[in-house]
Amino acid sequence: MTDRQATKTLTVTDTNFEREVLQSDIPVLVDIWADWCSPCKILGPTIDALADEYHGKVKVAKLDADQNQTAATLGVRSIPTVMLFSNGQVRNAYVGVEPKHRYQDGLDALLFEMAEEQIDGIY
Secondary structure (H helix, E strand, O other): OOHHHHOOOEEEOOOOHHHHHHOOOOOEEEEEEOOOOHHHHHHHHHHHHHHHHOOOOOEEEEEEOOOOOHHHHOOOOOOOEEEEEEOOEEEEEEEOOOOHHHHHHHHHHHHHHHHHHHHHHHO
16 A cells, blocks of 8 residues: 555546545645656655644545646646645645644635535525
């Protein structure tokens, strides 16, 4: 079993990107990476930890830039790039390796916005 299989990290591809990311009813963090990218390998354990930490609240996915045209469609020019999606839209993007708390701050902000929207819908 690989490390990725032991975590809650989802693999997305050109085939399932729309369904898993754009149509998701919860926020999605997408790590756009490539196998040859050393910084991507450094970031991998952080992404897997976020998948475990936010399981059930946020989808955490990995998209291989070399194997999927979706990365180019999204305008990715450097990897690693981490994108946060909500309601089918890119809400934030980070290029390069960032500290874990930066991704947590972005995810927490999206979750807070979603909670506010739900409350507003009640009143």
